[in-house]
Amino acid sequence: xxxxxxxxxxxxxxxxxxxxxxxxxxxxxxxxxxxxxxxxxxxxxxxxxxxxxxxxxxxxxxxxxxxxxxxxxxxxxxxxxxxxxxxxxxxxxxxxxxxxxxxxxxxxxxxxxxxxxxxxxxxxxxxxxxxxxxxxxxxxxxxxxxxxxxxxxxxxxxxxxxxxxxxxxxxxxxxxxxxxxxxxxxxxxxxxxxxxxxxxxxxxxxxxxxxxxxxxxxxxxxxxxxxxxxxxxxxxxxxxxxxxxxxxxxxxxxxxxxxxxxxxxxxxxxxxxxxxxxxxxxxxx
Amino acid sequence: xxxxxxxxxxxxxxxxxxxxxxxxxxxxxxxxxxxxxxxxxxxxxxxxxxxxxxxxxxxxxxxxxxxxxxxxxxxxxxxxxxxxxxxxxxxxxxxxxxxxxxxxxxxxxxxxxxxxxxxxxxxxxxxxxxxxxxxxxxxxxxxxxxxxxxxxxxxxxxxxxxxxxxxxxxxxxxxxxxxxxxxxxxxxxxxxxxxxxxxxxxxxxxxxxxxxxxxxxxxxxxxxxxxxxxxxxxxxxxxxxxxxxxxxxxxxxxxxxxxxxxxxxxxxxxxxxxxxxxxxxxxxxxxxxxxxxxxxxxxxxxxxxxxxxxxxxxxxxxxxxxx
Amino acid sequence: xxxxxxxxxxxxxxxxxxxxxxxxxxxxxxxxxxxxxxxxxxxxxxxxxxxxxxxxxxxxxxxxxxxxxxxxxxxxxxxxxxxxxxxxxxxxxxxxxxxxxxxxxxxxxxxxxxxxxxxxxxxxxxxxxxxxxxxxxxxxxxxxxxxxxxxxxxxxxxxxxxxxxxxxxxxxxxxxxxxxxxxxxxxxxxxxxxxxxxxxxxxxxxxxxxxxxxxxxxxxxxxxxxxxxxxxxxxxxxxxxxxxxxxxxxxxxxxxxxxxxxxxxxxxxxxxxxxxxxxxxxxxxxxxxxxxxxxxxxxxxxxxxxxxxxxxxxxxxxxxxxxxxxxx
Numbered sequence: 001x002x003x004x005x006x007x008x009x010x011x012x013x014x015x016x017x018x019x020x021x022x023x024x025x026x027x028x029x030x031x032x033x034x035x036x037x038x039x040x041x042x043x044x045x046x047x048x049x050x051x052x053x054x055x056x057x058x059x060x061x062x063x064x065x066x067x068x069x070x071x072x073x074x075x076x077x078x079x080x081x082x083x084x085x086x087x088x089x090x091x092x093x094x095x096x097x098x099x100x101x102x103x104x105x106x107x108x109x110x111x112x113x114x115x116x117x118x119x120x121x122x123x124x125x126x127x128x129x130x131x132x133x134x135x136x137x138x139x140x141x142x143x144x145x146x147x148x149x150x151x152x153x154x155x156x157x158x159x160x161x162x163x164x165x166x167x168x169x170x171x172x173x174x175x176x177x178x179x180x181x182x183x184x185x186x187x188x189x190x191x192x193x194x195x196x197x198x199x200x201x202x203x204x205x206x207x208x209x210x211x212x213x214x215x216x217x218x219x220x221x222x223x224x225x226x227x228x229x230x231x232x233x234x235x236x237x238x239x240x241x242x243x244x245x246x247x248x249x250x251x252x253x254x255x256x257x258x259x260x261x262x263x264x265x266x267x268x269x270x271x272x273x274x275x276x277x278x279x280x281x282x283x284x285x
Numbered sequence: 286x287x288x289x290x291x292x293x294x295x296x297x298x299x300x301x302x303x304x305x306x307x308x309x310x311x312x313x314x315x316x317x318x319x320x321x322x323x324x325x326x327x328x329x330x331x332x333x334x335x336x337x338x339x340x341x342x343x344x345x346x347x348x349x350x351x352x353x354x355x356x357x358x359x360x361x362x363x364x365x366x367x368x369x370x371x372x373x374x375x376x377x378x379x380x381x382x383x384x385x386x387x388x389x390x391x392x393x394x395x396x397x398x399x400x401x402x403x404x405x406x407x408x409x410x411x412x413x414x415x416x417x418x419x420x421x422x423x424x425x426x427x428x429x430x431x432x433x434x435x436x437x438x439x440x441x442x443x444x445x446x447x448x449x450x451x452x453x454x455x456x457x458x459x460x461x462x463x464x465x466x467x468x469x470x471x472x473x474x475x476x477x478x479x480x481x482x483x484x485x486x487x488x489x490x491x492x493x494x495x496x497x498x499x500x501x502x503x504x505x506x507x508x509x510x511x512x513x514x515x516x517x518x519x520x521x522x523x524x525x526x527x528x529x530x531x532x533x534x535x536x537x538x539x540x541x542x543x544x545x546x547x548x549x550x551x552x553x554x555x556x557x558x559x560x561x562x563x564x565x566x567x568x569x570x571x572x573x574x575x576x577x578x579x580x581x582x583x584x585x586x587x588x589x590x591x592x593x594x595x596x597x598x599x600x601x602x603x604x605x606x607x608x
Numbered sequence: 609x610x611x612x613x614x615x616x617x618x619x620x621x622x623x624x625x626x627x628x629x630x631x632x633x634x635x636x637x638x639x640x641x642x643x644x645x646x647x648x649x650x651x652x653x654x655x656x657x658x659x660x661x662x663x664x665x666x667x668x669x670x671x672x673x674x675x676x677x678x679x680x681x682x683x684x685x686x687x688x689x690x691x692x693x694x695x696x697x698x699x700x701x702x703x704x705x706x707x708x709x710x711x712x713x714x715x716x717x718x719x720x721x722x723x724x725x726x727x728x729x730x731x732x733x734x735x736x737x738x739x740x741x742x743x744x745x746x747x748x749x750x751x752x753x754x755x756x757x758x759x760x761x762x763x764x765x766x767x768x769x770x771x772x773x774x775x776x777x778x779x780x781x782x783x784x785x786x787x788x789x790x791x792x793x794x795x796x797x798x799x800x801x802x803x804x805x806x807x808x809x810x811x812x813x814x815x816x817x818x819x820x821x822x823x824x825x826x827x828x829x830x831x832x833x834x835x836x837x838x839x840x841x842x843x844x845x846x847x848x849x850x851x852x853x854x855x856x857x858x859x860x861x862x863x864x865x866x867x868x869x870x871x872x873x874x875x876x877x878x879x880x881x882x883x884x885x886x887x888x889x890x891x892x893x894x895x896x897x898x899x900x901x902x903x904x905x906x907x908x909x910x911x912x913x914x915x916x917x918x919x920x921x922x923x924x925x926x927x928x929x930x931x932x933x934x935x936x
Contacts, residue, residue, distance in 0.1 A: 142686060172708040173710045174703050175700075175708075176700065177710075179698075179699070180699070181696060182721075182725045208676075328792075329789055330880055396811065401742065472655040473655070473816060473857060473860045474860045474875045474878075475878065477861075477870070481873050499789060500862065501790075505866045505869070506863070506870070526866050529698040529864065530867075544864050546861065547864050552822065553801050554798050555823060557798065559789050
């Protein structure tokens, strides 16, 4: 019966043009990331100084950079970097936020007070300052980036989940469960979880592009992914430094950022409507 | 008999919904005279709240008037410009809602809002508006009106809020007061007090009152005439005593028979009206009540019922009723 | 017959909040004593703020009690585990039936949930759901619907089906017909009566609707400010209410007969706040018969004849005079 619910949600998502578009864009990027070695026409880090700054052509569909590397291949492999960082960090942060938020919302009041104090002190730190501080201590790299994102985003997710849990814990259908003798575990996992996870999924999918941007931004500042690993931020940086020689590079490096942002945002908005039985399109009355 | 203050003539209204339209009102004609209390009774989905909203021109955005007129003091308000209609509301016609909380903004004091409602009174100093508001609160039975003026809506009890909402509606001395389920959200003791208050105010101000409610007890206590609605039509209209003691339409009879307050013996089992309301987006060709009616014939199912006049101020929409 | 449910002197105090417990607790229920025997329907009547919903929750252990004792089927319920042990034999129906159903669960999942909770083996959940839905007069196809797709009456029936899934001994129904049309209200009440006969249920029906309680309850208990003010057989109470509050309530109900219009108010004023309980008899601020003693001496719940009791100084002797004064 539960799989039936999911299936209906998927159908509802596809019937919404924006949601379907978001899903398609996201799937394209995921496929690019998963099958990068097969999709990419060339090796993304192989140098060929003879062919540097080639504008887009049949041989190099997106042209080449200052070291003659195939840009399309770099963007395809860059999707791998961007998505693996964004999905891992957002996923870990979401899981952490879910657990801490539900504990805060459903657990004893003193624990709630302690957790809320923690969330508040975490989110009072400015994100970029915090990220720079962590990078200074731990050193730049993929792991650092993920750690920063997880630490910074957990409070926002946890607070959302806590608020949802608190408002639902007093709802009639939860009291009804208690009156029927349901255990706390059953109430938490069978009833609270499905009701709080929807808004979280939406928030997460809308935060993925923010993390992609953050990765690009920090890589652009040479504080994120280390060259020569292809990353959209690195490509953007290269493009910016050679903007006179090859103005197309910046545009081409910016395109995946724009498209993935739109894709995840549309998907998030589509999911919001699709996951809620009340907002589901075509729901028969 | 004096001229009607507010009349609805052959009004039909439908709502646009995804995948079609819902016929909320079909050819409704009703009138209320000065000093008269008209009750509109019916169950959920019968169109009574839509009718009340149409009377004061506060229909939802998806409502569409397909025919008919709403006349206030002889003028068709549906034909007026939006600005002219707005000027009528609050001054010539006012409304009291089921939930008195919605009548007031939560962030302003009751007094500030009551003064605000008098924005139409040009040239009257603020101090005088304040006094008028306070006097009106005293008139509707708030024991300490000066104190209540300074309170926020949520600081008043439900009964107090409904009194204040009535005060707000009567502040401009409207010719017509429309009350949609004015006592439904209240306890029995408070309901009795509001009914009592409305009767007193009506006697004092001689305004026309339209009470929309599903509560047959409230109608019996308060109204002079009653219109019973079902599936968007008025099925029976009668003076209150006649309606309760000699109901003619089968639906009115069934509705009265179901009311546990009218059944003397404690039985444990109560009569119900079997079946359900027809689909308003796909109405049957004949009488809308035919499927649930005990005396329905083939004619009832095939052709729409006529409006049968049953004496002064009495009529029923039924094939099987004879004068 | 021994009582199925018996509560003695049950009090509920809610802490009024504040980190340091500076404010006095809210005394929601003050020493309520009630009994329900098997097969009986008890109507619990009171205005909003009288504590009737709190009482229902206290009986089921959903609201911790601060004094008194709850017994179910001869066993004292003290620990949370004691209450959990009776959850398969009690059921609660909510005032807002739609809100009491999990919004992301289908009707079929909702009505069979009690089996899952109590580990009762069910061969085929689909058949069981269909059986329960048919029993409450709903088509089996309704199992695939979500709560928001139901009408008020349908949601109410689903609530009844779920309450009866485990064949409980006691069903507590909080305003079972609130928000329903009269024609649908009768259907729900008749269904509850049929199921009571069929399964030998006991009901505790919480309502402010006197017309309804007159038809369904064997006995009535009237609450005012969390205190029992009158209790007794329904017929006797309606024929001759002994507490002025009960009398005011019955008189306040609008009569669906224009020939019986009241000429004056049966009761004035509003229910006082439990933060400021009046001295003496707590009803004296609204009582048409209040005398000096009522303002100073709190009356006890006096046992009267025929299993009746009333909390009034003049419960035995005001009947005639009081009625004359009230009927004007």
